[in-house]
Amino acid sequence: MNLEITTEEIDQKVFVNIKGEVDLYSSPEVRKKIFDLVKKKAPVILINLEKVKYMDSSGVATLIEGLQQCNKYNGRFALYGLQDNVREVFELTRLDKIFEIYSDRESALKN
Amino acid sequence: MTKPIELYLTSDPSLLRMMRTVLSQICESIGFSCNETNKIVLAVDEACTNIIRHAYKNKYDQPIIITCNFFPDKLEIVIVDYGEPADAKKIKPRKLDEFRPGGLGVYLMTSVMDEVKFYNGTEEGNRLIMIKNLPKEEKIRESGNHY
Numbered sequence: 001m002n003l004e005i006t007t008e009e010i011d012q013k014v015f016v017n018i019k020g021e022v023d024l025y026s027s028p029e030v031r032k033k034i035f036d037l038v039k040k041k042a043p044v045i046l047i048n049l050e051k052v053k054y055m056d057s058s059g060v061a062t063l064i065e066g067l068q069q070c071n072k073y074n075g076r077f078a079l080y081g082l083q084d085n086v087r088e089v090f091e092l093t094r095l096d097k098i099f100e101i102y103s104d105r106e107s108a109l110k111n
Numbered sequence: 112m113t114k115p116i117e118l119y120l121t122s123d124p125s126l127l128r129m130m131r132t133v134l135s136q137i138c139e140s141i142g143f144s145c146n147e148t149n150k151i152v153l154a155v156d157e158a159c160t161n162i163i164r165h166a167y168k169n170k171y172d173q174p175i176i177i178t179c180n181f182f183p184d185k186l187e188i189v190i191v192d193y194g195e196p197a198d199a200k201k202i203k204p205r206k207l208d209e210f211r212p213g214g215l216g217v218y219l220m221t222s223v224m225d226e227v228k229f230y231n232g233t234e235e236g237n238r239l240i241m242i243k244n245l246p247k248e249e250k251i252r253e254s255g256n257h258y
Contacts, residue, residue, distance in 0.1 A: 023156060025127060060215060085146075
């Protein structure tokens with residue numbers, strides 16, 4: 001299965017729904033989508049990783065770039081729905097302390 | 112002992128997913144848990160990513176050879192490429208307090224594997240050897256492994 005990315009905007013919050021595996025091959029597609037949003041200075045970007053089965057450091061680097069760009073204009077950039085193996089990559093790299101990470105969409109919206 | 116398995120692939124990022132699928136099956140078939148299998152697959156994926164980006168400078172038609180050597184108590188994975196050798200002494204995991212994209216691959220490899228050794232610029236190309244020990248209660252399963 002190739003990567004699928006969709007976005008939905010609700011009340012100035014943009015949800016980026018990613019489905020598939022994020023690696024060296026597919027991360028440029030994720031990067032493009034996120035950068036399109038930060039260029040427009042989207043105030044809230046919520047990355048839905050519920051259907052991401054795998055992510056390597058290329059994918060993580062893409063999200064770090066997104067967070068950094070979003071911070072520049074005081075936007076909010078958060079992740080939710082990480083599967084165990086994806087969460088482990090964030091924990092191993094201690095990026096779980098840097099990113100806002102939530103279990104699900106509702107929790108991400110509340111905070 | 113199970114005979115070695117060799118995977119030949121070109122340095123095409125679109126092949127990484129297939130490599131991960133095959134390697135997952137190999138790891139699970141010899142007794143690694145799902146969690147440990149994911150870690151091994153991550154380490155090999157990171158190694159291949161580094162080879163494609165740094166040794167082969169994003170040329171997508173170069174060879175990468177992954178060999179799985181099976182021992183009763185461990186899995187040894189040897190990854191060979193013929194790209195530009197990096198100075199093995201300078202390959203170090205980066206400090207995690209630097210919040211920046213990039214440079215996490217080596218950190219992840221060394222975090223999840225029990226041993227990681229680089230032998231770059233040898234006559235046989237660049238060789239990366241990674242070892243993952245099997246859980247003590249497990250031994251390499253020999254029966255039924257015909258690849």
